[in-house]
Amino acid sequence: MSEQTQKRQVGVCLLCGLPGSGKSTLARSLSSGNSRKKFAVIPYDNIITAEAILTSLWKQHRQHLLENLEQFFLALLNFSTLGAPESSSTDGTWYHFVQSLEEQGLISSVRSHTDNLHYTVMISETDSVCLVLDDNFYYQSMRYEVYQLARKYSLGFCQLYLHCPVEICLQRNKERPVPVPEDTIRHMEKKIEKPNPEKNSWEQNSLTLDSSQHITAENERIIQLINQAMANPLRPLQEDSEIKEIDRTITAANILHQADQNLRRYISDTMKMVKGAVSAYDLRAIALEFQSAKAKVLEDLRQSMSEKNLQPINDSKSTDILAIFKEQTNHIVQRYVNKEKNCYS
Ligand SMILES: Nc1ncnc2c1ncn2[C@@H]1O[C@H](COP(=O)(O)OP(=O)(O)OP(=O)(O)O)[C@@H](O)[C@H]1O
Structure with missing residues (x-):
């Protein structure tokens, strides 16, 4: 598709x-289902290796994995090749990342003598794609960083929490060829x-689904959750200029409020x-x-506005303030005139 008029639907589903x-x-x-939607599984455990998890570099590896994800989002959204992020040479995260996608048949390496860091995306341009992030995501902050990335690119975003009693998890874990230490699971249960x-x-x-039962991709609630998220992508953060404009409006409102209070x-x-005046x-x-x-309030207002590069006169609130000035000044002048009349009558 050389000239893209239609955007591809891309979404993220976090499993925790x-x-x-x-x-x-x-x-x-999910990935073996045969819907029109393509599922790309991102198995955190295979990408961030056990050795990395045991070292202080664990956070850095997670950060690199986020950068890898960002590259993949870009390739999917722009219908371009998948390129390595700048951090790719510092650890094995990129290598494991692309290996996992290659194993799923989602990408294929571009054969080039000069460039071995680019991959062709093997997903039809008409298919929507949902990335399934397979990690414990037991801290909210871990999920939030993915959410921010999804919002940056206006992607669909949803979370699936598999609730399973810890004793059942421990039992299943024991039967695995390489079990996770029991203490780790118990600790995580307290922290999650x-x-x-x-x-x-x-x-x-x-x-939240009860995963002590058998759950499959055919589960209606899962299908609905993902479809709904994909159909309603996150709204990206407003442009910098819009954010600055909002800040300016808030600042102006604060300054005007202060002037209003003083007045x-x-x-x-x-x-x-005036009530106590005798002559x-x-x-x-x-x-x-x-x-x-009054002159001082106006002058302070003018100065604060100009320091912040704001235009008070165009603001309806500042017009209100000026109206109050006028009304109250007239009122005082009227009382002044009345009292003067009385004094001389
Ligand atoms: N609903 C189920 N009923 C019975 N056994 C299950 C069920 N779901 C998973 N298992 C078994 O439990 C074990 C762990 O499952 P799985 O690897 O999917 O868990 P996980 O949540 O991905 O764990 P981890 O976080 O360690 O990767 C596997 O042996 C799997 O076959």
């Missing part, structure tokens, strides 16, 4: 749950932060003084004081 809860089993079931859509609005596309205080003080001289002094207070 304790070791032994059945994430990899479900991921396999399940998706919490009530607290985190970004986790609203989450589903109301001056008016209230002035009105008290025309008092009133004249009060009126002069109010005039200079």
